[in-house]
Amino acid sequence: MAALPDPTATLTGEGRAIYEDILARRAAKGVHHLGPYIPLLNHPELAKLIEQLGWYYKYESRLPRDVYQFVVLILAKRAKVEFVWEDHVAAARAAGLPEAVTQTVADNGRAFPAPFDLVDQITDCAFAFKSIPQALQDRAVAAFGIDGLLEIVTLCGFYSMMAMVNGCFDVALPSPEARRGT
Template identity: 50%
Template sequence: MTVLTMDAAALPPAAKALYDEMAARRNARGEHFGGPYLALLNHPELARRIEALGFFLKFEGVLPRDVYQFVVLTVAKSTGAAFEWQDHVEHARAAGLPEALIDAVGSGDATALPAPYDLVHAVLAKTLTWQEVPDDLQAAIETSFGPEGLVEIVVLSGFYQMFAAINQGFGIGLPPKT
């Protein structure tokens, strides 16, 4: 399906060393590593920079874990990125995202989301359709999560839209079930 090397063991030595480094860093946080990064490791410097941003957003950002996972699942659902959905749904549960909320995102029903997810979803409704987030919505998000949280929500939307393109563009299969 792709001309790229998608087997970590078959990567050139420098890319394999980078894979091992990134995988160890993720594994130390209890996270699986692979999927789209295998495609990205065909361009090691790009993979290194994207993984660094992803690691920061996932593990060092200001957003609460449940909100982070809500963003990821919402983008995954909106873009049809099955890999991202399956890769994150258990993490969403572990982060305390209520099952009813996960089901609502999975079914595409955003009619009765509780706070603050309703505001986050409203931001994503704009970013996923490439529209400007209105000032009043930005202000409401900033009140809940500060200016850094507002920026992270918008960046996460774009980050996971990028991963949807990578996963779908290179036919990345579903991650192993854990």
């Protein structure tokens, strides 16, 4: 097994403060698990910075919540990372992502209604590391603004990184109760 040790019981000083801050911030939003932050806490400063970016995406970004969750579910299916899918599918439904859209993603389908069709095309470009065609970029900016377009693209990168942490270090799925609020 490739799991890293859980350092949380032995953290001291600044590492301990970072751990407690991450726990408190997540608990305040109803999330009672650390998931990939457990292996990341072997490098507390890195864990802190990654968690801050994740916090922004989850709770402060300008994207509509259903679009945010759609991007995460697309990444989960394309990368075949069960943890990310299981950790977000209920939150996607709670955010208003239509069940038909969730099911299409689950089935690896590609026929999505607006605006998810647009987002799907953008994620195709992001995951292929290729330029977004001007007409598609213009449509995305009209729908989500430049900030939203940037968030869609960088969200693909963020959750790719989190999928790598989950996969490389065999992060176990938390209980369904602990996943609430994701």
